[in-house]
Amino acid sequence: MMKLKNIFILAAVSLMSAMAVAQNVAIIPQPYHIDQQKGTVVLGAKPTVEVDDASLMPAAQYLSDAFEAQTGTKLKVVSKGGDIRLCLAKDGEEGAYSLKVERGGVTMSGSGYTGMINAIATLRQLLPVVKGEKVALPKINVSDRPRYGWRGLMVDCSRHFYTVDELKKLIDVMAYYKLNRFHWHLTDDQGWRVEVKRYPLLTVKGAWRHFNNQDSLCMANAAKEDMPNLLLPESKIRTAADGTQEYGGFYTQDDVRDIVAYAAKRGIDVVPEIDMPGHSLAAIESYDGLSCFDQTGWGRLFTTPMCPGKDKMLEFCRNVWTEMFALFPFEYVHIGGDEVDMKNWKKCADCQKRMADNGLTTEPQLQTWFNHYMEAFFRENGKKMIAWDDVIDGGLSPYTTVMWWRSWLPKGPKKATSHGNDLIDVPVSFFYLSTREDDTKLPGIYNFNPYETLNDNEAKLVKGIHSCLWGERVASVERMWYQLFPRLTAVAEKAWSMPERMNYDDFTKRLLMQLPRLEAMGVKYRLPDLTGLNRGNVFVSTDTVKVFCIDPSVTIRYTKDGTMPQQTSPVYTGPMAVTETTHFVFRAFGRDGRKGDAFRSDFVKDQLHEAVTTEQQFQTGLSNLWYDYPGDWCKGIEEAPLKGEYVTDGVCIPKEAKENIGLVITGYLEVPEDGVYTFRLYSDDGSQLTVDGVMVVDNDGMHDARELVGQHAMKKGLHPIRVLYFDHNGGDLRLKVEDKHGKEVKVRYWH
The missing domain is CATH 3.20.20.80 (Glycosidases)
Known part of the structure; x- marks a missing residue:
């Protein structure tokens, strides 16, 4: 799968030709059919709305309130000749609607009351973002229906x-x-x-x-x-x-x-x-x-x-x-x-x-x-x-x-x-x-x-x-x-x-x-993730710190002393070179001053770890021991009663393990060439990954499903791996290994 940062960059700079119209109007959820023409239709200073069926009157009132909240202008409900016309379709799939913006105004037809509400939702996303701007709507024809009721x-x-x-x-x-x-x-x-x-x-x-x-x-x-x-x-x-x-x-x-x-x-x-x-x-x-x-x-x-x-x-x-x-x-x-x-x-x-x-x-x-x-x-x-x-x-x-x-x-x-x-x-x-x-x-x-x-x-x-x-x-x-x-x-x-x-x-x-x-709308959404960083980064001689955010309105600030970035902290303006071990904390700030999640990113100078040299004959897979473990941290798993021994193809939960799961997974991974490798450890609940005796990812503790990422420098060959994991009510455990280019590496596992 393409890295998320690359997906966002791609999305921000390119349009897929087959979907260009939909992207211009940026409606979510994606309608079934959109036909957009050149030009706009400007509603007057005192726009009106009419309905062709009394059952749609609550929808007209709702639209009027929403229109005023977004534009600052209240729609007046009239009996005929409205700039916006709400029509009740006599048949059609529940929730389906059509919306047409043309020179004579806006016509919306809904299959039942809910269809009209869905048409209004689309119209609201065509209105100006900034309150007080003139209401210029794109000339457009939308035909839409829901996948699920x-x-x-x-x-x-x-x-x-x-x-x-x-x-x-x-x-x-x-x-x-x-x-x-x-x-x-x-x-x-x-x-x-x-x-x-x-x-x-x-x-x-x-x-x-x-x-x-x-x-x-x-x-x-x-x-x-x-x-x-x-x-x-x-x-x-x-x-x-x-x-x-x-x-x-x-x-x-x-x-x-x-x-x-x-x-x-x-x-x-x-x-x-x-x-x-x-x-x-x-x-x-x-x-x-x-x-x-x-x-x-x-x-x-x-x-x-x-x-x-x-x-x-x-x-x-x-x-x-x-x-x-x-x-x-x-x-x-x-x-x-x-x-x-x-x-x-x-x-x-x-x-x-x-x-x-x-x-x-x-x-x-x-x-x-x-x-x-x-x-x-x-x-x-x-x-x-x-x-x-x-x-x-x-x-x-x-x-x-x-x-x-x-x-x-x-x-x-x-x-x-x-x-x-x-x-x-x-x-x-x-x-x-x-x-x-x-x-x-x-x-x-x-x-x-x-x-x-x-x-x-x-x-x-x-x-x-x-x-x-x-x-x-x-x-x-x-x-x-x-x-x-x-x-x-x-x-x-x-x-x-x-x-x-x-x-x-x-x-x-x-x-x-x-x-x-x-x-x-006053929705203080979570500022998009900062991308381009891992929690643990390893380099051999020099490295470059590159931080991205898809939201161009944010300001990215950072510290090097472990403290939380504040509005007075240095601003990240572009790639930075590192030659020594450095502990960064990055954070996005919105235009209104709200704070995004702080992201700790350690850049650790290291050397390539030697591969294991042995004449021992290994079998494919990893050794996986299941303990009946009731604790909330990885430490102590091996002190619990042993319930089963298995060989698994990789880092995963054996299908036999149910409830009070404590796993100790050991063996070797074989990397194809010298380099710095990225390890993505996904777990619900806690997990830890060590390679060559070095803690690479510490995802320990009781928590929801989450992925943490670390890096490790290795020479070609076999390297000892150890994963600890626990969960008490069903869980998930996965490990993905990537090369320096972010491409997934199909490493081989041995025990």
């Missing part, structure tokens, strides 16, 4: 809370990029965020907490990374009766109605998620009798779940959802169903009786029983149930829609669709936008293949593409924007655009032109 974003408001106004702004931006499902994660272990009138303690107690480890981690990282957007907003902190500080907030039922109506006007359906039976500690700690035993809390990884053996718990679940049904008109609801710690169920007399009464022999079957019980209740009330793909494990009903998130279990989509169940793809590897961004994430989203393991009939059950913003490390709305953008634009295009219209180089060109639009 489900194009979603989940926002976790339990771990960290976002206000109604903050969510409304997010919904506006979702509509701008034609996303149509707002998945609202309202409850979890760390907070209950929605009012339930029958159970007031859920918000009186469950919506507020003393600072927990997620709060303290955010505050610590804010200081460590010099990132103010990681701080807890003061507006969401209150002083409790005992004088201590509490964090939290919740949505009243009126708030929920407000959000649902606001989203509906923008063509977006709201899907509530109330987690059960796991991830329910906020409820369990608010009301007695919902868990198996009085003692509750955290286990090794997950919390005490609800008790499906107790009728009181079932009544609670029914009552909560009954109130939710009245608030959320969309046909789908989400029950969660993931990461349930069932140890208590094994010891609980109520659970064991429930199992015996229903002929169940395992605890996963008990969860399946509970899921089917709740699903029947949903169906009685005209609702359809969505659950995370964990529910596959105990057996699916034919009605559950499965959200596949466990990308380390690639057979999940096949299992769900072969059973006849609808599927929504949201693999954690790329579509969890709360993970740290690196240069693999954007192309990973864009190049994801939802049909990779499916036959034609199974592929028809894929409802669409989803993405998730989990809130553990997203403490503020500013951090929310930082995590979502620009990656959410790639999600939007993946979910909307037809594969034959998609091209990653073209997308990056359009994305670069979208950044000023995001800025104009």
Whole structure:
């Protein structure tokens, strides 16, 4: 794969002739058909809009508000003769639309209300970026339709809370990029965020907490990374009766109605998620009798779940959802169903009786029983149930829609669709936008293949593409924007655009032109990565430091003393020569002063390491030892019980290794010639790579999937390699080796 920096450079300086028109107007997601002609159409100082069907009046009002926000001019709604005409198509695919800008004005036709909303989204991206400029629209004819009917974003408001106004702004931006499902994660272990009138303690107690480890981690990282957007907003902190500080907030039922109506006007359906039976500690700690035993809390990884053996718990679940049904008109609801710690169920007399009464022999079957019980209740009330793909494990009903998130279990989509169940793809590897961004994430989203393991009939059950913003490390709305953008634009295009219209180089060109639009909307997107650097760089005599950023508006600053670059630090203006070991820290700064991620890049002067000379006969592959390791750091893996010994083709997780994975991978790699080699170590969770006894990449600790890069100078031949790795709930481990030109080297492994 071409290095990301080269892709961005290519995208910034060249146009693919077949897609030149689309790039000129820079619409995301890429429309199905665009025909652009020369010239523009200038709307008058007092532009108007008309509709040909009363059902489109809310869309006209929405367009008028959006038009004013972007241009400073409010559209007046008129009965006839409007500069912009909204027409309801009598047939056509759901969500499809056409848009034509010509001398007589703008005509938009939408297949249903949602089709018109999608047409408005395209028109908004043709308006001037700068507020107050005259409205000159390109003469253009667009015919467009969505690839998938489900194009979603989940926002976790339990771990960290976002206000109604903050969510409304997010919904506006979702509509701008034609996303149509707002998945609202309202409850979890760390907070209950929605009012339930029958159970007031859920918000009186469950919506507020003393600072927990997620709060303290955010505050610590804010200081460590010099990132103010990681701080807890003061507006969401209150002083409790005992004088201590509490964090939290919740949505009243009126708030929920407000959000649902606001989203509906923008063509977006709201899907509530109330987690059960796991991830329910906020409820369990608010009301007695919902868990198996009085003692509750955290286990090794997950919390005490609800008790499906107790009728009181079932009544609670029914009552909560009954109130939710009245608030959320969309046909789908989400029950969660993931990461349930069932140890208590094994010891609980109520659970064991429930199992015996229903002929169940395992605890996963008990969860399946509970899921089917709740699903029947949903169906009685005209609702359809969505659950995370964990529910596959105990057996699916034919009605559950499965959200596949466990990308380390690639057979999940096949299992769900072969059973006849609808599927929504949201693999954690790329579509969890709360993970740290690196240069693999954007192309990973864009190049994801939802049909990779499916036959034609199974592929028809894929409802669409989803993405998730989990809130553990997203403490503020500013951090929310930082995590979502620009990656959410790639999600939007993946979910909307037809594969034959998609091209990653073209997308990056359009994305670069979208950044000023995001800025104009007040979206403090994450400044693009600085490229051209590795965390660890090795040179033998001299080297040249070259730093790139695709965003021409940023200023790159650096330090050499290990401190964080600030506005007063030296400006990087071009390539710099290094002849001695130097420790750089680079950072981009936006025009508004906001800070990008700091990038530490060590340039270490070294010499070529000698190859191993031995007459020993080696076998191909690497030795891979699997330990039953529960720790959070690579150190200590070998002190755990050994569970298996394997030979693997390269650096990877043996297929036999499940849960509490601690790996020690050893052997030799054979390089084809003298030189400095680059090692890209990708892992979820921690990993370390040593070559010739030298730590080349230190990717240790509990973290989301990420790639770190280091270099090592070697002579041709064999060099000892050692990789340590751990994970406790499914993971990923990969190593790629490149030469000095950035070309992947197919090294051979021996043991």
